[in-house]
Amino acid sequence: MDHSVDDDRIRGLDAAHRAALEFLGTLEERPVWPRATLADMLDAFGGPLPAEGMDAEDVIDEIVSRADPGLVAIPGGRFFGFVIGGTHPAALAADWLVSAWDQNSGSALLTPTTVALERIAGRWMLDVLGLPESASVGFVTGGQMANFTCLATARNAVLARADWDLSEKGLRGSPPLRFVVGADRHGSIDRAARFLGIGRSEITVVESDGQGRMRPEELSRALADGAGPTVVCLQAGEVHTGAFDDFASLVPIAHEHGAWVHIDGAFGLWAAASESLRPLTAGMSGADSWATDAHKTLNVPYDCGMAIVRDPADSIAAFRTGGDYLIYTSLDPWDVTPELSRRARGVPAWAAMRSLGRDGIARLLDGLHENAVAMAEGLASIDGIRILNDVDYTQVMFRLEQDDATRALGDAVLAEGTAALTGAEWRGRAALRCSMSSWATTRDDIDRTVGAIRTLVSG
Template sequence: MKDKYAALDVAFREAKQWLENLDQNPILNKADREELLNRLMVAMPEDGMPGEDVVRHLVDNCKDNLLGSPGGRFFAWVIGGGLPAALASDWLTSSWDQNAVLFACGAAVNVVEEVAGKWILELLDLPRESSFGFTTGCQLAHFTCLSAARYKVLKDLDWDVNQDGLCGAPQIGIFTSEHRHGSVDRAVRYLGLGNKCLHKIATDAKGRILKEEFAKKIQAYSGPKIVVLDAADLNIAAFDSFSELIPIAKEHNAWVHIDGAFGLFARASLRLKNFTAGIQQADSWATDAHKWLNVPFDCGIAIVKDRESHRNSMTIHAAYMPPHKTARDQIDWTPEWSRRARGVPVYAALKELGKKGVADLVERCCDHCAFFVAEMEKLPHTEIIWKPTLNQALIRFCDPEGNNSNDHDKYTQQVVRKVNESGEAFFSESKWDGNVVMRVSVVNWQTTKSDIERVVQAFKNVLH
């Protein structure tokens, strides 16, 4: 009898081979778009083909054009790999195929997600009464948290945004860092507030919002207010001074939201937790499990202290889907009507690592980043722009024959390109103080000291 699930066996063998070869394969994706289109953009077949052949077709046409971002030598963006238990449970989640929005649609995964959310609150030492929701990523986590914020600050002025919309509503002002992540801007647009409502605050030499300017701007604004603070910005992992800024925000009845896409996990480490002092006084927090928790993509986490505002901004009911009397229906906490049980890999990752394992992972990545920068500082033509305080660093390469900043910008781009093309590592460029820099980000559970030494050697080969 033919095995109707033979495609799963093919997928397992190919996936395992891909993962086992990450350390040997070049990191760089040298994909040529036209070549890929020629392979894949064929006429849609009139007749189908066996599932296992479909999987082989995808593997054959894609395997040599994949970026090695799940491996230990990828430092371009804040992207973790997939812990074995998290990856395996992600496969199970797809196989179980439960709609996680209602207890009635998937009782087991509903409870798994409820437990995972409570474990996250405990791990990050955030107010245990907080509500939470699992979203597609930090982008939608911001949207979810800021939806609750919008609901609350307008409700305090007797304006029901759910019923009355925004036309004629008091204008909300959003106060945030000049170095905020672009996902905050986009969330603000999604919410219909418009980017003109953003009040950008200058930062000090360490990337932190200036207290005096913040206090002055928030005091001068008479409308409803939302504050967005950074728990590790994308370039230098700068943490705003929560213990100083949040009390000022509260004096002016502002909702305080934290962008903690990866930096929020510093709270899992006793050694690093001091960076986040006072952060628990905020009203909401957004983070991304695919970063430092190393679960597969499609897993942001929105955490909101005000459960009522969170629920009222998200919930929906229909006659054909009555709510469960005691269960926590996930549709009340996220902006989706149907979705996969993305909290299951979070449960698995936390179960695999435990509290000590998460702390070790975070600290290990920070140590690897520090070691890498220390070794790079010994190389010629290398300028350390930002030494890591957490897991992020900035490096610039100075053209030995250059005369100006533009020459050094081009040389930096050239060095990054050559190292990436070697396949030994992958880095990305960024801009800092108007200059091109190489950004270093270490968050992968697989990165080892040997990986760092191997990457440093790649730079030596280019900079000799």
């Protein structure tokens, strides 16, 4: 028997395993931000495709020998840029299995193991977050696609309530759709709207307060000024301040006007898992759909978003596909998302939740908040730095007195290498933002980061 194929696979996996452990072993001391540009890495990996191939082990060795300068220490404890979590050990290991199993997880009949793991992961998440247990959970690539999936479902549903069959008649001639958002919504909401054929001039923007929360009285005013199919987008975790909309007030107002309520909770939805943070989400369960992003707060590998819809029938109406060669059960993954073929991205979510347990998920959330508070206190002790937000959740936003100095400090932090944080703009002024998203962040990581920033500001 020819074992060359199996041997090549084993050697390749062994090489990847060694390289992965070596990379993870450098996280404590390596510069967090990459030390190479895209142009550098194009040069490193580019050139004509060679005529001759090579064994899997040699391919991995070649990648590893050139990749390091362009890698970011995202899995470490001092990456505070954007809103990107680390990777929980169980989730990382499960993700390796997902690739090895290579299951096309659109059909429950075709790949029952991975679909079952995803379905249970969804049920656990609904339970932990206090959302309706009968809701559908579709696993997509991230927060952007979770928002798109939920809003596509919403558009279909509110038009159906107005006796317009979108799948039959299309958008041309349909009743006008009112799309209502907060002034400080995330950009993925507008982008999802664009994907759905909703232009900027068709969006109704509702005023928000100083922390980015939609004002209930302004929503009432906006909804009273018009009628017809309506979708209202609320937010759990403003990306700069971490603020949560007042769902207990806003959801009933929207429903009084017959609106579908969607909540963008890319990183904030998980606050409901913590007893101390749960008040931030009061009234959240009354919405019609929710979007979240597990590679943020839950700390699973890329990619893993969740599109959650209260009534699975609405998801099926928007997404169930055709094709007489496909095999259907009562509810398949391809019934609730735009994808047919895809990897089993929900398996790492199952692994992370099973490893942490209900109490561990709560401790993870509490730890992220405690780290944010510690970071804010440390930064506030540095002369010239002002904290700009109420640190109620996981975000810390700060600035120096001058915009140019603030931006220069952000550049200096990335160049110095101890930590990574990213720039922002708040109320027309430059700001810097630390997002506490990683299970791996320790108090020592906070202290080292504050110390580095203190040196940069004083120097």
